[in-house]
Amino acid sequence: MGKPTTKDLARAAGVSLATVDRVLNRRAGVRAVTIERVNRAIRDIGFVRNLSAANLARGREYRLLFVLPDRDDQFLRLVQSAIAEANRSLAHERVTVNVVHVSATDPHLITDELDRLSGDLLDGIAIMAPETPQVRDAVSRLNARGIAVVAFASAQPNAEVAQYVGIDNEAAGRTVAQLMGRFTGAVAGRVLALTETMQSRDSQERRHGFDTVMARFAPRLKVQPSLESHGDPERTRRILNAALSSARPIAGIYLMSHDVQTALETIEQAGLARHTTIIGHELTPNTRERLSDGRMDAVIAQDVRHMVRSSIRILRARADGLETI
Numbered sequence: 001m002g003k004p005t006t007k008d009l010a011r012a013a014g015v016s017l018a019t020v021d022r023v024l025n026r027r028a029g030v031r032a033v034t035i036e037r038v039n040r041a042i043r044d045i046g047f048v049r050n051l052s053a054a055n056l057a058r059g060r061e062y063r064l065l066f067v068l069p070d071r072d073d074q075f076l077r078l079v080q081s082a083i084a085e086a087n088r089s090l091a092h093e094r095v096t097v098n099v100v101h102v103s104a105t106d107p108h109l110i111t112d113e114l115d116r117l118s119g120d121l122l123d124g125i126a127i128m129a130p131e132t133p134q135v136r137d138a139v140s141r142l143n144a145r146g147i148a149v150v151a152f153a154s155a156q157p158n159a160e161v162a163q164y165v166g167i168d169n170e171a172a173g174r175t176v177a178q179l180m181g182r183f184t185g186a187v188a189g190r191v192l193a194l195t196e197t198m199q200s201r202d203s204q205e206r207r208h209g210f211d212t213v214m215a216r217f218a219p220r221l222k223v224q225p226s227l228e229s230h231g232d233p234e235r236t237r238r239i240l241n242a243a244l245s246s247a248r249p250i251a252g253i254y255l256m257s258h259d260v261q262t263a264l265e266t267i268e269q270a271g272l273a274r275h276t277t278i279i280g281h282e283l284t285p286n287t288r289e290r291l292s293d294g295r296m297d298a299v300i301a302q303d304v305r306h307m308v309r310s311s312i313r314i315l316r317a318r319a320d321g322l323e324t325i
Contacts, residue, residue: 004047013041026321062095064315066152066308067114067127069104071231074284075258075304079128079153082308090312097312104231105197107134114138119145124315126152126165126308130199135159148318150311153302154202162318165311167302169202173209173256176279179298180210180252181218183277188220189251192243194227194236196257206256206281221251233262240266255280264290 004012010020015034022030023038041047066083068076080099087097103109111134117125124147129135131154139149139159148162155164180191193210195203207226214223227243229236240263244250253276255263260280264287267273273295280287283301290296317324 004045006047008045009038009041009047012045013038062093062316062319063121063123064095064097064312065117065122065125066097066099066311067110067125067129068099068101069128069231070101071104071259073259073261074286075282078282078284078304079308082305085305086308086312095312095316102129105130107132107199110135111138114142117142117145117147119147122147123319124148124150124162126150126311126315127156127161128152128154129156130154130197131156131158131201132199148315150314152307152311154200155205157201163314163324165307165314166202167300169205170209172281172300173206173211174213175209175300176206176254176298177210177213177218179279180214180221180254180277183279183297184218184221184251186220187249187251189222189249190246191221191223191252191254192227192240192250193223193225193254193256194229194240194263195255196229196231196259198226198228200257203256210254223254226256229257229263231259236262237266241270244270244272250276252277252279258282258284261286264295268295 006017006020010017013020015038019030019034020038023035066079068079083097083099087095100113102113107130110129114127114135115138125142127139127149135156136159139156139161142149143160149159151159151161151164153166155166155169191214193207195207198204198207203226211223214221224243227239229239244267250272253267255278258281264273267276267278273290278296279298280296281300283299287296287299291299314324
């Protein structure tokens with residue numbers, strides 16, 4: 001037996017096809033009791049609407065935006081490549097995805113950009129930004145303007161977002177700790193942890209998961225306070241060189257953020273790459289090369305293409321007033 005059609009739905013609800021069309025497209029002029037009758041029939045016969053066909057028929061367009069940090073690193077290039085790929089594959093479904101770059105560190109500049117976005121021009125945005133009160137409030141204003149928001153790669157749990165798309169960062173931190181404990185063997189010493197900023201929820205969760213396991217299962221390793229690079233290559237070199245020059249032995253280095261090129265180069269120049277356990281995030285050309293030749297020990301990766309597609313799927317569903325699984 002085939003899937004129920006709109007004709008089957010009209011028959012089950014005892015209404016005309018025109019009435020079914022008005023209910024499905026949320027048009028005015030239908031009594032509440034009739035809407036309920038159609039919705040009851042939808043549930044009874046298991047009617048599932050072909051939204052793609054319906055959207056094409058009425059010229060429906062989805063205007064989506066990714067808000068990304070204003071840096072040029074290999075992870076963000078992968079994200080932008082995945083967005084371009086999604087644009088090509090979804091063009092026939094009238095989906096347009098654009099990208100805007102905002103400050104990676106200044107929450108006021110981020111909110112200025114978010115406040116300029118118009119609900120008349122956008123259906124939804126995926127935002128990758130540090131979690132701050134300013135960003136939280138800007139997201140609330142986006143929702144008030146009818147723009148759905150997805151948190152991309154880094155969660156925004158205190159903001160009114162549709163959903164978070166990314167890995168479980170606390171679990172990732174715990175995994176890194178288990179690997180760090182195993183790969184360092186019986187060696188005792190310090191473990192450095194470097195990130196861009198601890199304002200980012202992903203770094204907070206990764207560090208919390210990491211510390212939980214390290215304290216319990218590897219007390220011989222002393223994890224140092226987080227070093228913050230603020231996305232500045234010169235600062236990265238300076239703070240890492242200061243930490244690496246200490247007389248106390250370094251057993252491991254945890255690179256928590258996705259932009260690690262400068263950090264890896266600094267570690268290599270100090271002659272520690274092949275003698276210290278180094279674990280990071282994101283499988284980029286940089287980290288892949290170093291995994292292959294032994295200059296890194298492990299990388300926690302996430303599927304960027306899947307994350308981009310999932311963000312688009314969620315935002316489209318929100319634009320259509322549907323729930324997502």
